[in-house]
Amino acid sequence: MTTGVLNPSHYPARRAATVVQHYLNTRYGSPYRWIFLSKVHSGSAEDVAEMRKYQLELTMQETISNVSGQCSAELLFPGGEGQSAPQVQASCEGLLQSNTTAQEEAFYQQHRASNNMVSGTDIPDSYGHMEPNMKPFWHLGGVASSFIMLRESNESTLYNMAQVANFTQLETEKDQLRFNYHVLLHEMISQEIIHWKLLVTWSPEQGVKVLQSELQPKCHDCEAPPNTTN
Amino acid sequence: MEQMKRENPDVVSSMVYGQTYERRNITLLKIGLSSTGRKKAIWMDCGIHAREWIAPAFCQYFVREILRTYKTDTKVNEMMKNLDFYITPVLNVDGYIYSWHNESTRLWRKSRSPGTGGCTCYGTDLNRNFYANWGMVGVSTDCCSQTYCGTKALSESEAWAVTDMLGKMREDILAFLTIHSYGQLILVPYGHPNISAPNYDELMEVGLGAATAIKAVHGMDYTVGTSPDVLYANSGSSRDFARLIGIPLSFTFELRDKGKHGFELPEDQIQPTCEEAYAGAHHIITYAHDKVFYSYAVTVTATLWTTLLAAWVSSAILL
Numbered sequence: 001m002t003t004g005v006l007n008p009s010h011y012p013a014r015r016a017a018t019v020v021q022h023y024l025n026t027r028y029g030s031p032y033r034w035i036f037l038s039k040v041h042s043g044s045a046e047d048v049a050e051m052r053k054y055q056l057e058l059t060m061q062e063t064i065s066n067v068s069g070q071c072s073a074e075l076l077f078p079g080g081e082g083q084s085a086p087q088v089q090a091s092c093e094g095l096l097q098s099n100t101t102a103q104e105e106a107f108y109q110q111h112r113a114s115n116n117m118v119s120g121t122d123i124p125d126s127y128g129h130m131e132p133n134m135k136p137f138w139h140l141g142g143v144a145s146s147f148i149m150l151r152e153s154n155e156s157t158l159y160n161m162a163q164v165a166n167f168t169q170l171e172t173e174k175d176q177l178r179f180n181y182h183v184l185l186h187e188m189i190s191q192e193i194i195h196w197k198l199l200v201t202w203s204p205e206q207g208v209k210v211l212q213s214e215l216q217p218k219c220h221d222c223e224a225p226p227n228t229t230n
Numbered sequence: 231m232e233q234m235k236r237e238n239p240d241v242v243s244s245m246v247y248g249q250t251y252e253r254r255n256i257t258l259l260k261i262g263l264s265s266t267g268r269k270k271a272i273w274m275d276c277g278i279h280a281r282e283w284i285a286p287a288f289c290q291y292f293v294r295e296i297l298r299t300y301k302t303d304t305k306v307n308e309m310m311k312n313l314d315f316y317i318t319p320v321l322n323v324d325g326y327i328y329s330w331h332n333e334s335t336r337l338w339r340k341s342r343s344p345g346t347g348g349c350t351c352y353g354t355d356l357n358r359n360f361y362a363n364w365g366m367v368g369v370s371t372d373c374c375s376q377t378y379c380g381t382k383a384l385s386e387s388e389a390w391a392v393t394d395m396l397g398k399m400r401e402d403i404l405a406f407l408t409i410h411s412y413g414q415l416i417l418v419p420y421g422h423p424n425i426s427a428p429n430y431d432e433l434m435e436v437g438l439g440a441a442t443a444i445k446a447v448h449g450m451d452y453t454v455g456t457s458p459d460v461l462y463a464n465s466g467s468s469r470d471f472a473r474l475i476g477i478p479l480s481f482t483f484e485l486r487d488k489g490k491h492g493f494e495l496p497e498d499q500i501q502p503t504c505e506e507a508y509a510g511a512h513h514i515i516t517y518a519h520d521k522v523f524y525s526y527a528v529t530v531t532a533t534l535w536t537t538l539l540a541a542w543v544s545s546a547i548l549l
Contacts, residue, residue: 009453011460018489036490039451063490126336128496160489162337184337186492188413189462191355191376193337218374 001052001155006043013043015158016054020073022150022159023088024060024095029143029208031107031136032100034063050079052155060095064139069095077155085151104204107136112172123164137167137179140208144200145183147210158188165195176201176209182216192218231259231319238297240264241310248391250324251343256391259293262314263300263307270522271402272515273477275318275392276409278356278468280325280338281493284485284503285409289319291504292511309519313404316395322356322388337493339376341386349373354380357410358464359389360471363422368464379466392468396475404518405479406472407511412492413461413484416440416454416510419473421465423458427473430456436479436517440510447506450486457482479518483507 006013021037038059045054054075061068073090123138124130141164149159162184170178181198195216201209235242248256276289300310320326324342340353351374358369364383384390418433437454444452472480486503
């Protein structure tokens with residue numbers, strides 16, 4: 001495990017920075033706000049008790065408005081046998097400048113009444129294409145996936161959402177829009193495509209929440225799970 | 231490919247150099263101005279991983295671009311004279327065709343050979359199947375895994391076809407480029423963390439030059455380094471095999487993007503991605519070409535001057 005000052009273009013810093021990206025999306029993401037790592041400026045890693053602590057200086061970019069911000073982050077990857085999620089703290093300057101209130105409110109009002117439940121499949125499709133009215137649902141899927149990607153991340157993983165396989169809107173409950181999502185996550189180191197089913201809620205006030213998540217089996221006729229040698 | 235041959239019969243020919251598992255032809259285009267002697271070569275292959283659709287698109291763009299410019303661009307013309315370009319637009323034909331079937335097969339990666347020994351999953355990761363530290367690191371022995379390296383090195387006919395061609399041509403190949411997505415990276419050998427290429431410094435310098443050329447086109451950042459440094463350790467890759475048999479300049483290109491669309495890059499990014507990748511490839515190919523064809527001229531010129539100087543000195547003494 002790399003310890004000390006990290007090379008910003010090497011994988012340890014980039015994997016940790018991607019975890020920060022997932023964290024920021026769980027905190028601030030919405031159908032109109034989706035954040036991606038732009039650049040790692042510097043970082044360091046150290047062993048703290050049984051855990052691995054990273055400190056990073058990053059540029060993150062909100063991908064819809066293209067507004068960038070500088071972020072300082074600290075992560076703790078838990079050690080030992082447990083499968084617990086990394087802990088992240090981050091503060092950013094300038095990242096959340098874009099005013100998404102009007103769009104979010106309009107989207108919320110448009111979909112909160114129960115008379116027209118929306119759904120979609122293959123976002124983006126095989127050609128990277130999606131209908132414009134599906135885009136906010138794509139962003140929402142990406143943000144919801146961030147909860148899972150954050151939870152599942154460790155120093156040997158690098159997650160991105162590959163596609164929203166499908167989503168279906170459910171009855172609005174407690175003023176939250178609700179959806180069932182089936183997302184495909186791409187894990188770079190194993191190169192696996194991992195299927196998750198998520199129960200997602202969102203409102204402008206409450207933000208995105210994932211109430212339930214269920215890992216889908218890889219394929220029906222496959223046998224033991226992959227066993228990667230390192 | 232047929233169209234390129236038809237439209238440019240004096241510079242383009244094709245060659246079938248192997249078969250896939252499902253018995254499809256693996257074809258390359260050989261592009262260059264014809265010459266009587268044996269020519270040096272540049273190798274490029276695309277689509278070793280089925281789902282990386284931007285890669286075959288780039289090979290096609292590259293072919294079209296050199297054919298479009300070789301008559302008017304003096305550098306491309308010179309390189310077409312001195313070199314032959316061997317371009318395989320799609321290496322993993324079975325996997326690629328399978329990934330076009332429907333939405334559920336779009337993210338297929340491997341070959342389409344069946345599993346063995348009771349394992350019911352299909353496919354071997356062709357880029358883990360080459361005879362280059364095969365099976366050592368960054369692979370899986372589970373045939374259901376995306377990085378399954380096969381029952382043995384070169385178990386896959388596609389990997390064997392490339393190995394066979396490279397073996398025959400190895401003294402002539404100046405640069406080997408294998409095109410993938412995604413990640414925006416230029417990877418240099420080797421995939422094993424404990425093994426360094428003898429010309430690592432040169433590889434890094436040329437790779438960084440390529441990344442600079444890429445950035446100049448549309449501002450995109452491509453990170454350069456060994457796979458274990460910037461991505462992950464792996465073995466059995468075609469890039470490593472090429473370097474091991476002596477091809478000095480061996481690179482993996484990971485094209486756009488960095489994860490937002492991933493493998494499913496939208497149509498409006500195909501052209502700009504190909505433009506920047508072309509600039510990167512052009513940088514590497516120019517370096518490889520000039521290293522051979524200009525340093526030779528430098529050596530000849532130096533020898534000529536030395537001879538002239540010696541003749542002058544001896545004649546001066548005589549006087």
